[in-house]
Amino acid sequence: DAEITQSPRHKITETGRQVTLACHQTWNHNNMFWYRQDLGHGLRLIHYSYGVQDTNKGEVSDGYSVSRSNTEDLPLTLESAASSQTSVYFCASSLRDYPGELFFGEGSRLTVL
Amino acid sequence: AQSVTQLDSHVSVSEGTPVLLRCNYSSSYSPSLFWYVQHPNKGLQLLLKYTSAATLVKGINGFEAEFKKSETSFHLTKPSAHMSDAAEYFCVVTPFGNEKLTFGTGTRLTIIP
Numbered sequence: 265d266a267e268i269t270q271s272p273r274h275k276i277t278e279t280g281r282q283v284t285l286a287c288h289q290t291w292n293h294n295n296m297f298w299y300r301q302d303l304g305h306g307l308r309l310i311h312y313s314y315g316v317q318d319t320n321k322g323e324v325s326d327g328y329s330v331s332r333s334n335t336e337d338l339p340l341t342l343e344s345a346a347s348s349q350t351s352v353y354f355c356a357s358s359l360r361d362y363p364g365e366l367f368f369g370e371g372s373r374l375t376v377l
Numbered sequence: 378a379q380s381v382t383q384l385d386s387h388v389s390v391s392e393g394t395p396v397l398l399r400c401n402y403s404s405s406y407s408p409s410l411f412w413y414v415q416h417p418n419k420g421l422q423l424l425l426k427y428t429s430a431a432t433l434v435k436g437i438n439g440f441e442a443e444f445k446k447s448e449t450s451f452h453l454t455k456p457s458a459h460m461s462d463a464a465e466y467f468c469v470v471t472p473f474g475n476e477k478l479t480f481g482t483g484t485r486l487t488i489i490p
Contacts, residue, residue, distance in 0.1 A: 295476055306480035306482045307478075307480040309478070312476070314476075356420075358476065363409070364426065364428075364475075364478060366423065368422070
């Protein structure tokens with residue numbers, strides 16, 4: 265079955281370290297997204313991509329970067345982790361013809377000490 | 378600009394009784410509206426969507442929602458709650474055809490046996 269997987273599911277790191285969260289989908293979806301979920305804020309968009317070599321900033325992109333070298337993967341990198349980036353991160357994907365109909369991974373819980 | 382307000386952060390109902398989760402939206406454009414559900418430690422799953430067709434929308438697991446333009450509301454209902462409905466529910470808005478979603482802060486639904 266097609267799916268979207270995130271790794272690692274849990275990670276603890278220290279302030280200032282670089283961290284990469286992986287996202288891999290097997291639906292061949294054009295669109296991929298990274299969100300963070302924090303209590304009281306719902307989900308907020310970090311970065312998104314509409315296809316290979318395309319990346320765009322979301323509403324909370326500072327301190328994060330992504331790259332899209334193939335259809336299946338959109339890794340999220342925290343260049344220098346900060347305590348404010350402690351959160352649960354969700355990757356999602358969708359087809360161009362069905363805007364808003366997202367398929368989500370199970371999340372990556374990141375703790376920055 | 379767009380925004381969504383979920384009027385209750387927590388709703389408790391007894392098993393077998395009706396469920397009502399309230400959502401008001403604001404959008405400068407004709408909106409698409411969605412409800413997503415998140416079970417504990419899981420990713421979000423699309424429950425139902427409104428995209429300018431029928432104003433009463435039916436979703437999975439017996440849920441439905443009605444788009445009321447005059448009231449700028451998109452409330453989620455279910456006639457009879459089941460224990461498996463216990464989860465967090467998110468109301469989501471986006472301009473029609475747009476992929477950049479705005480999430481509400483969520484409503485936690487508790488089912489009392």
